Amino acid sequence: MNLKMIFSTVGKVVLIEAVLLVLPLITALVYTEWLVALSFGITIAVALAVFGLSKLFFSPETPIIFSKEGLVIVALAWLIMSVIGTLPFVISGDIPNFIDALFETVSGFTTTGASILTNVEGLSHGCLFWRSFTHWIGGMGVLVFVMAVSSKNNDRSIHILRAEMPGPTVDKLVPRARDTAKILYLIYIVLTVVLTVMLLFGGMPFFDSLIHAFGTAGTGGFGIKNNSLASYNDYCQWVIAIFMLIFGINFNLFYLVIVGKVTSAIKSEELWLYLIIVILSAGVITVNLMVTINETFGTALRLSVFQVASIISTTGFSTTDFNLWPTLSKAVLFVLMFIGGCAGSTAGGFKMSRVLLLGKNIHREFKRVLHPRNTSVVKVDGKRVDEKTISGLMSYLAVYVVCLFVIFLLISFEPFDVETNLTAAVTCFNNVGPGLSAVGPASNFAGYSIFSKIVLTLAMLLGRLEIYPILLTLLPTTWVKK
Amino acid sequence: MRVVVVGCGKIGKTIVGSLLKEKHDVLCIDSNPSVITEMSNAYDVMTVCGNGISYEVLKEARVEKAELFISVTGSDEFNMLSCLAAKKMGAKQTVARIRNSEYNNESLGFMKESVGLSMAINPEKLTAEAIYNLLKLPSAIKVDTFTSRRFEIVELIVKNDSPISGLSLIELRKKTSVKFLIAVIQRGEEVFIPKGSDVVNVGDKICLVSASEDTHKVLTSLGFVGKESKDAIILGGSQTAVYLAEMLEKGHTSVKIIENNKARCEVLCETLPSGVDVIYGDGMSQDILMEEGVTTTDALIALTGSDQENILISFYAMSQKVPKVISKVNRNELSAISEKLGLDCIVSPKEIIADILVRYARAISATVGSKVETLYSLMDGKAEALEFVVMPDFKYTDIPLKTLKFKQGVLLAGIIRGSTPILPGGDDAITLGDKVIVIAKGQSFSNLTQIIEG
Numbered sequence: 060m061n062l063k064m065i066f067s068t069v070g071k072v073v074l075i076e077a078v079l080l081v082l083p084l085i086t087a088l089v090y091t092e093w094l095v096a097l098s099f100g101i102t103i104a105v106a107l108a109v110f111g112l113s114k115l116f117f118s119p120e121t122p123i124i125f126s127k128e129g130l131v132i133v134a135l136a137w138l139i140m141s142v143i144g145t146l147p148f149v150i151s152g153d154i155p156n157f158i159d160a161l162f163e164t165v166s167g168f169t170t171t172g173a174s175i176l177t178n179v180e181g182l183s184h185g186c187l188f189w190r191s192f193t194h195w196i197g198g199m200g201v202l203v204f205v206m207a208v209s210s211k212n213n214d215r216s217i218h219i220l221r222a223e224m225p226g227p228t229v230d231k232l233v234p235r236a237r238d239t240a241k242i243l244y245l246i247y248i249v250l251t252v253v254l255t256v257m258l259l260f261g262g263m264p265f266f267d268s269l270i271h272a273f274g275t276a277g278t279g280g281f282g283i284k285n286n287s288l289a290s291y292n293d294y295c296q297w298v299i300a301i302f303m304l305i306f307g308i309n310f311n312l313f314y315l316v317i318v319g320k321v322t323s324a325i326k327s328e329e330l331w332l333y334l335i336i337v338i339l340s341a342g343v344i345t346v347n348l349m350v351t352i353n354e355t356f357g358t359a360l361r362l363s364v365f366q367v368a369s370i371i372s373t374t375g376f377s378t379t380d381f382n383l384w385p386t387l388s389k390a391v392l393f394v395l396m397f398i399g400g401c402a403g404s405t406a407g408g409f410k411m412s413r414v415l416l417l418g419k420n421i422h423r424e425f426k427r428v429l430h431p432r433n434t435s436v437v438k439v440d441g442k443r444v445d446e447k448t449i450s451g452l453m454s455y456l457a458v459y460v461v462c463l464f465v466i467f468l469l470i471s472f473e474p475f476d477v478e479t480n481l482t483a484a485v486t487c488f489n490n491v492g493p494g495l496s497a498v499g500p501a502s503n504f505a506g507y508s509i510f511s512k513i514v515l516t517l518a519m520l521l522g523r524l525e526i527y528p529i530l531l532t533l534l535p536t537t538w539v540k541k
Numbered sequence: 542m543r544v545v546v547v548g549c550g551k552i553g554k555t556i557v558g559s560l561l562k563e564k565h566d567v568l569c570i571d572s573n574p575s576v577i578t579e580m581s582n583a584y585d586v587m588t589v590c591g592n593g594i595s596y597e598v599l600k601e602a603r604v605e606k607a608e609l610f611i612s613v614t615g616s617d618e619f620n621m622l623s624c625l626a627a628k629k630m631g632a633k634q635t636v637a638r639i640r641n642s643e644y645n646n647e648s649l650g651f652m653k654e655s656v657g658l659s660m661a662i663n664p665e666k667l668t669a670e671a672i673y674n675l676l677k678l679p680s681a682i683k684v685d686t687f688t689s690r691r692f693e694i695v696e697l698i699v700k701n702d703s704p705i706s707g708l709s710l711i712e713l714r715k716k717t718s719v720k721f722l723i724a725v726i727q728r729g730e731e732v733f734i735p736k737g738s739d740v741v742n743v744g745d746k747i748c749l750v751s752a753s754e755d756t757h758k759v760l761t762s763l764g765f766v767g768k769e770s771k772d773a774i775i776l777g778g779s780q781t782a783v784y785l786a787e788m789l790e791k792g793h794t795s796v797k798i799i800e801n802n803k804a805r806c807e808v809l810c811e812t813l814p815s816g817v818d819v820i821y822g823d824g825m826s827q828d829i830l831m832e833e834g835v836t837t838t839d840a841l842i843a844l845t846g847s848d849q850e851n852i853l854i855s856f857y858a859m860s861q862k863v864p865k866v867i868s869k870v871n872r873n874e875l876s877a878i879s880e881k882l883g884l885d886c887i888v889s890p891k892e893i894i895a896d897i898l899v900r901y902a903r904a905i906s907a908t909v910g911s912k913v914e915t916l917y918s919l920m921d922g923k924a925e926a927l928e929f930v931v932m933p934d935f936k937y938t939d940i941p942l943k944t945l946k947f948k949q950g951v952l953l954a955g956i957i958r959g960s961t962p963i964l965p966g967g968d969d970a971i972t973l974g975d976k977v978i979v980i981a982k983g984q985s986f987s988n989l990t991q992i993i994e995g
Contacts, residue, residue, distance in 0.1 A: 126582070214561060214585045234566040234587040236542070445574060 063119040070113025070134040071205050076143055077106035081293045087185030095185035098150035106143050107191035117372035117453030121212050129218025134532035136202055140163045145395050154188045155449050159507050167193030169307055169523035171281025175505045179285055191273040191281045198277025199247050222528050226402025227452055232314045246313050251276040254302045261295040276303050278406045280375030280492040287377045298363040304344035307372035307400030322328050328440055329412045341367045344388045351385040370395045373407040375492020376495055382499030391494055407490030407522055416452055458526055463488055467517045470511040471474045487518040545607045547623050551871055555891040557584055558953035559899045568602050592621045605631035609902055613638040625656045634659040662892040669695050669784035671888050672867055680765035682885045683707030685917040687928050691962040692955045693756045694926055697765060698885050699745045704764035708741045710735055720964040721751040724954050724980045725924045732923040734952045734982055748919050750954045750961040764951055770794060770839035770865055775826035777845035779807045786817045797833055799824040825850060840865040848872050852879045857921035924982045929989040931975045937993055943967030945993040950982040
């Protein structure tokens, strides 16, 4: 294994983090929070020192890496990035407990949005900014960012791209991986700016607009109010709802639209499945709210669309405490937590494209049962899907389910009911944020023990990186020379 | 620059690798999904899986934006049709591999014109040419000729008994009145451009530049055996062997081809001039080789379809003291190993093709100022020889070279003025319209001005 290349790439990630940490430092200075600014300063110094050490000891002889190195690079980069990102919270004293702060940071980077804070409004501006900014960094992926800003092309960079980008397959937009990364980040930045401006138009203060734009773009869900977005006006809620849906769409489609291939973008089957599921779920919940708790159509529609968008894009903002909703509505949201957004978006979850493939494969199996001699191939967007992709998907499904159960069992030492523990596991693993019952939108994860917090922290990382990188890095066979 | 490559076989893959090193954006098309997966794992390219003639596939590869379209699948007809489609869709330049000898005659010009091809490449013919050049200068391991054939650049290995080992470049210069230049030395893994005081050691690989008509004299006076091969044995009756035999026959070398397929032997007899002997038999058999005079022949060329056979038979020939042994080896790793084991003369068709296409791509992409006319990779790609035409935008004309400051690792190796080759000294100057040969180590240039510091 090319250890030097692994550590040198991880070093670069830490350097990028040091640069990005300058933004919250500036925020803290603007709000004259001297202690917080100092804590960011110290963190930047630590990050630079780590980068310096990696530069000193690990200069790669060859840039050649294979998929194994790609997975390890991504996993290690995320782990070390999270640990360094934790420091400002601990040093400034905003979140004094290290494990709590780590949970919060990982929740940020993995764009989960689950929090252990009972009073968000008590946090300093610098820390609030950093907390939401981690969403933005983690949303598109930090290694994709490193690739976009790095000066060198590496023939093997596809292995890193593949390990960090969610979805069953990774499509390049343009021949070079570096240019692909640049285009993705450009789309990401433009959309974020547009959203911030639109929120400003709605009368949201600048700081709030920026924070919520980060939370929405990364499909994270950290807010700055204890009641999330409930206190903002209807216009802002609609804008955020629509943008959450937009950030749940595969970014490749935006690129297709930009280069003028609108028809092939609109024909995407994954997009259609996504829209149909959103419309159906929102419809069911709207009717359910109108009938059961006598909401008016306008309010019911706003609440349901917002919540469906928030859950399916795995953002986790809320405009109301949906824990108090009727069981049917809660059940729909629970199912949406699993599905998640489209592949190639910033959303988490099992991914729409996998659901689509799974459905098509089941359809094929049915045909095979009825007509044993039937031969057929699975096609998506008119193109044949490789059998390897399908068998990979099947084993991913199995690993996904097993991981979910293990997490659920591990946190079941807690004195909560099954609904709480199950949704806590699901919401963390799928990077959604709020669960139901005692971890619902109006509550938080503060009640969990240190052990469970560690388990859930790992669950979030597993979910964001789609299991394999973290799992394989923890396996000794990956490291043993054979 | 955007390049589309159709067909990712041995040759296609090498081309892609070389083009990427030149920082081109490459897009590959192949109909085999596993080849496509392999390509996207090993190279930073975009891939499209499908038939390279299909309109939809070409559309997906956005051929209309491609400056260069290269089709190198196994089928000539496919390549031509694919290039035709790409040309009609707006690809600027198209290159097809056309190997069938029935197309490689007078009909080639007609085909090229009607299909709109910018270039047709024939790996077999080019390989044969490379081997022919080597046979002309038996001690060389690689010979390149610049465009106008005024200069030759020869790669040599300094053997144990060589009279030049241990001498510095200045001392070497005194050995002969003919002008020459040692441009690059490879010692072990290290490649450098030597100064006058540097000494040539045993085992060094050196690059020697001289005027074409002097090459023979230089090599003779430096003690590299200058005897031209008068007869040669070729193993394997491939198309390359046919081209080579035809060239050798014209140059009055007697040729024997050993081929172990009866039907192929008969085809060879039909196509080749009667001066060429065709032997039916297994070239791997030492008996047959002995019978056909391996002990007395001047050269043995192993051109069978198998790298391993070529390597093994070459070692056997070397043990029989054949003065010149050339083997065709396609796999890079095998040629690296055999070179280490002492097999010095290896030709690789795919490297030859990749060289040519990189040169071509460079000429297209260099739109400004003096452009690269020819490019040769030396020492397995660790150094390069480039040929530029001096255009009016080059500001340093008519300045004595000793006052110019060249970049590190750059050597001005030759000037061709009109039809005279000049090996430049400090008092010479570059003038407008000259052709200039530059040797560069570890960097590439697309413009002559770039070689000068500041």
